[in-house]
Amino acid sequence: MTYKKRLSLLIIVDSLIVISSIYVSFWLLNPSTSIFSSKTLLLSSLSLIIWHHLFAYTYKLYHKAWEYASVGEIITILKAVTYSVAVTGFVQLLAVGHIYIRALLITWMLHMILIGGSRFSWRVYRDIYFKPRSNKKRTLIIGAGAAGSMVARQLLQNKEAELFPVAFVDDDEKKHKLQVYDIPVMGSVADIEKTVEKMKIDNIIIAIPSLGKKEINTIYQECVKTDAKTKIIPMLEDLMSGKVSVNEVRDVEVEDLLGRDPVKLDMNSISESITGKTVLVTGAGGSIGSEICRQIANFTPKELILLGHGENSIYSIELELKADFADQIIIHTEIADIQDRDKIFLIMEKYMPHVVYHAAAHKHVPLMERNPEEAVKNNIFGTKNVADAADTFSVGTFVLVSSDKAVNPTNVMGATKRFAEMVIQELAQLSKTKFVAVRFGNVLGSRGSVIPLFKKQIQAGGPVTVTHPDMTRYFMTIPEASRLVIQAGTLARGGEIFVLDMGEPVKIVDLAKNLITLSGYTIEEIGIKFSGIRPGEKMYEELLNENEIHKADIFPKIHIGKATVKEREILNIFLLNFKNMNELDLRKYLLEVANNNEPEIKELFKKRINV
Structure with missing residues (x-):
């Protein structure tokens, strides 16, 4: 039905309701009188119709989607009806010197019943008529709070949704055995497996947006004990920022199971150091470098220089950034090898950047073990070229992207990254430029990380290869790693090594198991094969050695190391x-x-x- 037709129908129905209400009320009070000849009744009817439609317009009574009516719509009807009856009483007082209180009270009551009933009958009809089809997937919602009930309501009302809620679980014992939208709260998180079996659940939705990563991981481990597919609603920060709505459920991702909450940025200090400035990023086409560029672009620098060796990757990030920020940021691209000292100096002189983020590096451990001279040329000499150029042309801040493998290194890649740290620490003692390094662990989804490898192995039917059942690593997401690098630039005083508090290390085998189940398979279907520790690998990684640790955070969840030169x-x-x-x-x-x-x-x- 078009808006105009719907509006016309509502106005006609409301007018009939108004006239009927006031005439019935007068008749009930004085059935022997000819109500149709009463001037007071005619005046009251005319007044009530006019003021009803005016207040209905004021409170947007005709703009409501009544198939989704709830308490808010009842209050709207209450206001429109009450005010229109009250004004009609005032009109009676002015016209005949008397208010027919009993008649108006009956009119108000009939008005409310008939107006409200006509609207809510649409919702009742919709709820009864659009019963779930047999092919809908029976769904368990974890969390019977505001978010969970909203998800349930959206699923119930959306006839196109493939999910249909049949049960809740919630750790709040006060909600147990109650019903939300006629859906029972079956128990707590510990009862998930039992509830899935009893209610024949196909899908599970985690609907608690305020949950931390540890809590999500704990709940997910209960979910994987079942055959149901697990989904999750967006995080609280995404809901508050308006990026997504609560009913936009998505699959649980491995990033949700890291076991710790992400670092929050000091937006003001970052804005002061980047907004309106010239920023250069080396390795801008890589997984870390390109994300650093995306994060920086949100703070609107005056110019952003994308420097990289691979033309395709630089072209890709250039297109992406220009599509979003072409009118706000001047974006330059430079295809250059950081080992080319002369070219690096020319670029630095050409743009005179205020901040340099140095993300270009060789980082693949086994490859660098086989090609140590290339690791040295790129990670040490390349870093020295960019750092010397930054010093020569008075860059304000230079941030080196380092690695946890630089701590007590046992492989060439880690040793070259520690050497690069030493190079900039030496420069920091002599230069006006603030040189700092940032260390973090393995980055989920970056090139060369285990996640893409595991995904390929799962797609191929397995097995997933893990080096050792006890091997652990620290993990973080690409956006989180990039935010740390940017935040470190604002904290720089010169010579520091910043380290993210990455919580507890994660067993690689547990990561593999989670990824298998997230992909919709069982561990038995894919299988896990242990291949043995590779040359240069550690069983456990460190972020700071004993001599480098400062106990206090310099920023929430960011530590500062005192690595020696x-x-x-x-x-x-x-x-x-x-x-x-x-x-x-x-x-x-x-x-x-x-x-x-x-x-x-x-x-x-x-x-x-x-x-």
Whole structure:
């Protein structure tokens, strides 16, 4: 039905209700009188019709979707009816000097019953007529609070929805055995498995937006004991920001199960350091670098320089950012290798950035074990080129993206990242530029991480390969890693190493199990195969060693390390003699330098290199 037809129908129905109400009330009070000849009755009817429609318009009574009517709509009807009857009484007083109180009270009561009944009959009809089809999936909602009841209501009212709620569970014992929209609250989270079996549940929806990651993980582990597919409503911050609505359920993702809440940003300090400034990001086409660019763009820098070696990835992030920010930010692209010192200096001189985020690096552990010289050239010399250029052209802040593998490194990649930290720490002592490093653990979904590999193995039917059943790692999401890098730039004083409080490390095998179940399979269907620890890998990663730890947070969930700077002589000797080293010497010296074994380093350099 079109809006005009619907409006006309409502006006006609309401007019008939108004006239009927007032005539019936007068007749009930004085049945022997000819009500049709009463001037007071005619005047009252005319007044009531006019004021009813005026108040109905004022309170948008004709704009309500009555098939979804609830308490709010009852209050609207109450206001429109009460005010129209009250004004009619005032008109009676002015016209005949008397208010027919009993007649108006009866009129008000009939008016409310008939107006309200006519509207709510639409909802009753809809609820009865549109019963769920047999092909709808029986759904359990976890959380019988405001969000859970809203999800249930939306599913009940949407005849196109494939899910149909049949039960709640909630840890609030006061709600147990009660009903919400005629849906029973069956018990607590501990009763999920029993409820799924009893109610023949096909789908589960976690509908508590304020839950932390640990609580989500705990609930999910109960859900995976069943055969039902688990979904979740958006997080509270997304609901509050208006990005999504509460009824937009989605599949649970591995990021939801990290076991800790994300870091919140100091928006004011970031805005001061980025808004209206020139910012350069190296490795801008990579998974971390491109997300740093996205996060930075939200703070509207004056210019954003995307520097990277791969033309396709730089082109991709350029297109994405220009589609969203072309009118707000000047975006430049530079295809360059950070190992090309002259080109890096030319770029730095050309743009004179205020802030540099250095994300370009080789990070794949087994590949760098087999190609140590490339790790050195890119991660150490490349970093030195960008850092020296930043120092030469007076960049305000330089942020190095480092790794937890730089702590007590046992592999070439970790050693080169620790070496890169030492390079910028040395510069920080001499330069006006604020040089800092940011360490974090494994990034979910980034290139070379275990998640894409596990997903491919699951798609191929398995098995998923895990190195060791006890191996653990710290994990974070790409957006979270990027936010940490940006926040570190605002906290920089020079020479610091910032570390995210990443909560408890996660067993790789548990991550694999979660990913298998999230993909809709059982562990038995896909299988897990243990392949053994690879060269250079640790069983457990660290974020700071014992000598680097500051107990207090410098910012909520961000720690600051006090990593020591090696003797400048040792650094310079290594840099000068790198090309003369064979692969064995190179790997050995890298690890000795990175692990601060200074006496052994000096002795090795004296014996094997002419110094």
